[in-house]
Each structure stands twice: as structure tokens, then as C-alpha cells.
Amino acid sequence: MQKPSLELKGSSFTLSVLHINDADLDGIARELDDKLAIAPQFFLGAPLVVNLSAISDPDYNLAGLKDLLISRQLVIVGITGAPSAIATQAKALGLALIKSGKQSLTQPQLPKTTKIVKQNIRSGQQVYAKNGELIIIGAVGNGAEVIADGSIHIYGSLRGKAMAGANGDKNAVIIAQNIDAELVSIAGQYWLTENLQAHASIKSGCIRLDGNSLTVEALSL
Amino acid sequence: MAQIIVVTSGKGGVGKTTSSAAIATGLALKGHKTVVVDFDIGLRNLDLIMGCERRVVYDFVNVINGEANLNQALIKDKRTSNLFVLPASQTRDKDALTKEGVGRVLDELKQDFEYIICDSPAGIETGAMMALYFADTAIVTTNPEVSSVRDSDRILGMLQSKSKRAEEGLEPVKELLLLTRYSPTRVATGEMLSVADVEEILAIPLLGVIPESQAVLKASNSGIPVIIDQESDAGKAYSDAVARLTGEEVEMRFVTEEKKGFLKRIFGS
Numbered sequence: 001m002q003k004p005s006l007e008l009k010g011s012s013f014t015l016s017v018l019h020i021n022d023a024d025l026d027g028i029a030r031e032l033d034d035k036l037a038i039a040p041q042f043f044l045g046a047p048l049v050v051n052l053s054a055i056s057d058p059d060y061n062l063a064g065l066k067d068l069l070i071s072r073q074l075v076i077v078g079i080t081g082a083p084s085a086i087a088t089q090a091k092a093l094g095l096a097l098i099k100s101g102k103q104s105l106t107q108p109q110l111p112k113t114t115k116i117v118k119q120n121i122r123s124g125q126q127v128y129a130k131n132g133e134l135i136i137i138g139a140v141g142n143g144a145e146v147i148a149d150g151s152i153h154i155y156g157s158l159r160g161k162a163m164a165g166a167n168g169d170k171n172a173v174i175i176a177q178n179i180d181a182e183l184v185s186i187a188g189q190y191w192l193t194e195n196l197q198a199h200a201s202i203k204s205g206c207i208r209l210d211g212n213s214l215t216v217e218a219l220s221l
Numbered sequence: 222m223a224q225i226i227v228v229t230s231g232k233g234g235v236g237k238t239t240s241s242a243a244i245a246t247g248l249a250l251k252g253h254k255t256v257v258v259d260f261d262i263g264l265r266n267l268d269l270i271m272g273c274e275r276r277v278v279y280d281f282v283n284v285i286n287g288e289a290n291l292n293q294a295l296i297k298d299k300r301t302s303n304l305f306v307l308p309a310s311q312t313r314d315k316d317a318l319t320k321e322g323v324g325r326v327l328d329e330l331k332q333d334f335e336y337i338i339c340d341s342p343a344g345i346e347t348g349a350m351m352a353l354y355f356a357d358t359a360i361v362t363t364n365p366e367v368s369s370v371r372d373s374d375r376i377l378g379m380l381q382s383k384s385k386r387a388e389e390g391l392e393p394v395k396e397l398l399l400l401t402r403y404s405p406t407r408v409a410t411g412e413m414l415s416v417a418d419v420e421e422i423l424a425i426p427l428l429g430v431i432p433e434s435q436a437v438l439k440a441s442n443s444g445i446p447v448i449i450d451q452e453s454d455a456g457k458a459y460s461d462a463v464a465r466l467t468g469e470e471v472e473m474r475f476v477t478e479e480k481k482g483f484l485k486r487i488f489g490s
Contacts, residue, residue, distance in 0.1 A: 120424055122378030123371050124345075139424060141374045159422070 015077070018069075019051045025064050036072060048074050049098055053081030062089045112150065121146060121160065131167075142182065148172070161185075165209075173208040175219070189214055223331040226338050226466075227356035228399075229380075231372030233343030235364045236401040239437055240459070241340035242270040243448040244360070247463030249304035250448070253335040256295065258327075259309035260352035261342035262317055268308045271298065272444025282310035285322035291329050300449065305334075315348035323351050345379060354385050358395040360428060360466075364402050365414040370422055373398075377423065397428035399462060404433045405478040416476055429462030431455050432475040 022028065036043050048069065052060070062079070069076045078096030079086070087097055115129035117136050123143035127134065134148035137155045144160035146152055149167040151174065158176035165172030165187035174184050179202065184191050186209045199205075199216045207216045228241040238261070245257035259267035262282060268274040273296045279289035284307075291307075298304035307330075310317065330337050341352035353359060359380050363373040380394045381387055387394070400419055407413040416430055436453030440446065448459040454475050461471045 119381070120377075122381065123374035125378040125382070139422075141422065142371050143375065144378075 015047055015049050017049045017051050021054045023055060023057055023060060025061060025068060029068055032072060044073055046074055047077045050076060050079045051081045052079055052086055056083065058083060058085030060086055062086055063093060066093055170209050173206050175206045177204045179203065179205055186214060223334055224336055224357050225327060225355050226336060226358045226360060227341055227353045228338060228360045228362060229341040229349060229353055229376050230343065230362040231345060231376040232369045235362050235369050237362050238266050238270050238340050239441060239447060240362050240399055240401065241338050242267060242446040243459040244463055245338040246301055246304060246446040247448045247459055248336045249301045251463065251467060252303065254303045255336040255338065256305040256307055256330055256334045257338040257340060258307040259340050260348055261340065262309045262348060263311065263314045264342065265309040265311040267340050268306060269444060270441050271306050271446065273306055277308045280308045280310040282313050282317045284326050285317065315346060318347060318351040320354065324355060327355050345375065350383060353380055356384060356394050358397065360397050360399050362399045362401055363419060365400060365419055370414065370419055373423060396425040398423055398425050399428045401431040402433045403430050405476060409478050428465055429458055430473060430476050431458045
């Protein structure tokens with residue numbers, strides 16, 4: 001097969017960020033020259049991202065700043081933290097708008113995964129389903145722990161501990177064919193054996209959060 | 222192909238050494254060349270139960286350290302042909318066992334023997350881990366009480382995650398349940414867990430049920446494996462278990478309460 005003439009791959013690079021605290025270009029030019037004089041080789045041709053979060057003036061002279069940096073042999077690759085009016089200027093000047101790692105931390109949605117375990121979970125064993133549901137086909141013994149960020153389904157007896165919604169998901173549930181647990185917990189709210197004994201008539205059931213307290217209901221409709 | 226069988230339990234005092242001695246003797250009586258290895262370094266007991274304590278010169282740790290060869294350390298049983306004992310060291314501790322050393326000794330034993338019975342120490346530390354690491358089959362010795370059952374459950378978890386077979390992704394260790402010190406009378410009165418209760422919790426096939434018996438203590442103190450005493454219930458039950466281990470189908474005995482005759486009820490047993 002012929003090799004494609006281009007490939008698109010993601011990589012991360014470390015870039016220097018120049019923080020502009022003052023709109024006055026002359027002042028910037030002076031301070032920049034002082035800095036460059038310290039280590040001229042280091043900054044020669046260095047790619048820079050300009051952080052404009054301290055600038056509120058929508059008519060800021062971005063073109064002037066760009067020319068200033070270019071005249072000092074610096075390569076400006078993009079801007080970050082700028083208000084939208086300046087962002088429009090940047091587009092016109094062919095500069096990229098770069099979101100810093102911190103800015104883009106608006107909860108990246110991790111894909112939910114389901115973990116299926118087809119065996120008995122023995123005393124002392126621990127199973128954790130990160131970011132998803134946990135399905136156990138087998139029993140969970142005394143002294144065993146099953147934990148999931150989502151719901152937990154147990155097709156067998158639950159004699160050990162089950163903790164659903166470990167990440168705080170209040171909609172998580174615990175379903176077991178035979179509830180005989182040491183502890184059940186959903187999003188931090190928990191019940192011990194003695195709390196469960198009040199509902200001893202329910203053998204196979206679903207434990208969920210009702211407001212801030214746990215409830216258990218039989219599985220049969 | 223030699224089979225390595227570990228007799229394990231997690232909890233102490235449930236009858237691992239008694240069972241190791243009885244099962245090894247039973248296999249040898251059936252004509253299989255068998256060796257029973259004491260992994261309880263520092264708390265050597267197997268030699269007492271086997272009645273060979275006065276004949277221990279070199280031990281398992283000596284062989285691991287290359288201070289003696291295997292033939293010098295193996296003790297031939299006087300009563301039963303085909304049976305050998307590899308005693309533990311009484312002066313060392315469990316750290317004397319290394320995976321490489323134990324593996325080397327077991328490999329050498331595999332050349333000569335059909336069955337290698339490993340008598341595990343209690344606990345889940347080095348000694349017990351070394352005893353179960355190389356096993357093909359595990360006989361999980363359990364008493365019908367909750368703490369023993371829970372510890373057995375823990376050991377079953379270890380077998381599934383820490384054994385050589387688990388680590389190398391081979392066919393899992395075959396797990397068998399041996400219920401010891403069983404008293405049908407006390408089960409009937411609700412004081413003791415029943416066979417069904419234990420089977421439900423541990424969910425592994427049942428190898429045998431050994432009834433609580435006076436004969437066991439007597440046998441231990443006289444250094445004769447209880448399986449030799451075929452008059453006793455325990456001896457018979459161990460024979461049945463050995464038969465099942467070698468693939469025979471034998472009905473379970475001693476699991477229900479014995480009906481007492483009229484005279485026995487009046488005069489006691």
C-alpha cells in the first residue's frame with residue numbers, strides 16, 4: 001500500500017508564554033530588550049505564546065505587538081487568554097488561539113466502560129471499576145470489596161462490601177441477587193449489616209439513593 | 222506427570238498437617254510413589270505426625286541451600302512403601318524459602334514422584350505463599366466454622382491471583398474442599414455450619430468430609446497417620462477422600478447423624 005502523503009498526529013510541546021501586563025508598547029519594548037540582553041542566544045527565534053489575560057482594551061494594538069516581537073527575532077505562534085475582540089484581531093493576523101492546559105480542564109468526559117468479572121470475589125480481594133459499571137457474575141465473599149464509579153450488579157450473593165458511585169454519582173445503584181452484605185454504599189452514604197437487617201425480607205433487590213438516604217427495593221415488579 | 226498438591230487453609234489448627242500425612246499415606250498405599258514436604262519452616266510438625274522425628278538429619282532448607290542433596294534429606298517411611306517425607310527445618314524461619322530454591326527442589330522431586338504433597342503453614346505470608354505457588358491442585362482444609370471459612374475464602378483468592386499458574390496464565394489451580402472436624406450432631410443442633418453452608422460460601426468441589434474423631438489425636442500422638450487406622454471414621458473418610466482424589470467416585474459418608482440404637486440411647490455410646 002502506498003504511504004499517504006500526509007499524516008495528522010497529536011504531540012505536545014513546551015512553549016514559553018509571554019505575559020503582557022501593560023498596554024504600553026514602548027514600555028514593553030524597553031523591558032523586552034533588557035530581558036533579551038541577558039541571554040540573546042536563548043531567545044533567538046524562540047516560539048512564543050502571548051498571554052493577554054491582563055489586557056481588557058478591545059482595541060488593543062495586537063498588530064503593533066506582533067511587529068515588535070518579530071523585530072526582536074521572536075516568533076509569535078499564538079495568543080491565549082484574550083478577550084473575544086482581540087481574538088478576532090488575532091485571526092486576522094494569522095495567529096492561533098491557544099487554550100492553556102488549565103483553561104481546557106472543563107471536565108473532559110471520559111468514556112464510560114463496563115467491567116465484567118466472571119468469578120467469585122474472595123475474601124481480601126478488591127475489584128474497582130473506574131469510570132463505569134461493574135458486573136460480577138459470581139458471589140462477593142465476606143471480606144471482599146467491589147467498588148465502581150457507576151453502578152454495581154452482582155449475579156450471586158453479596159456478602160462483602162459494595163460501594164457504588166465512588167466518584168459521587170448519586171444515580172448509581174447496587175443490584176444483587178442475594179443481599180447479605182457487610183456494607184453497601186452509594187456516593188458516600190452507607191449502610192451496615194444491621195441497617196440492612198431491617199429489610200431482611202428483601203433478598204434480591206436494588207439499593208439506591210433516595211434524596212440523601214439509602215433505600216432498598218425488591219427486584220420483582 | 223507428577224502432580225503437586227498443596228494442603229492449605231489460611232487458618233491454623235484446622236488439620237492441614239494431619240490431612241497432608243493421611244492423604245500422602247493414602248496415595249502411597251494405593252501404590253503411587255508419593256513425597257510429603259513440610260513447608261512449615263521453624264514449626265516443624267509433619268515429622269511427628271509421620272512418626273519419623275528421630276530420623277531427621279538434613280531438611281528442606283539444607284537442600285535449598287545446597288548443604289545436602291535431596292536423597293540425604295528424604296526420609297523413607299518405615300510403615301508404607303512408596304512414601305517419603307521431606308522435613309522442614311526447625312531452626313530457621315520462613316524467609317529461608319525462596320521461589321527459585323523451592324522451584325528447584327520441586328522440579329527435582331517431579332523426576333521421581335507421582336504425587337508431591339506440600340503441607341502449608343498457616344497464614345498468608347512467605348511460607349504459605351511458597352507452598353501454594355507451584356501447586357497444580359489445592360486441597361483447602363476447612364473447619365465448619367465462620368472464621369475458618371473466611372480464611373479459606375482468602376486463600377482461594379490467593380490461589381487465583383498469586384500462584385504460578387495464575388501468574389503465567391495457565392489453567393487455574395484445581396481447588397478442592399476438605400471439610401475436617403465435622404460433627405453431624407452439632408450441625409443438627411445448629412451449632413456448626415453444615416456441609417451445604419460451607420459449599421455455598423466457598424463454591425468449590427467437595428473432596429471429602431472428615432468427622433470429628435478421637436482417633437485423630439491418638440494417631441497424631443503416636444506418630445501414625447490416622448488413615449492407617451481403618452477402624453476409625455476419620456481413617457475411612459480419609460481413604461474415601463484419597464479415592465476421590467485419584468478419580469474414583471465414592472459416596473460421601475459421615476455427613477448425617479448416626480441413628481442410635483435403643484440400647485445405645487439408654488446406656489450412651
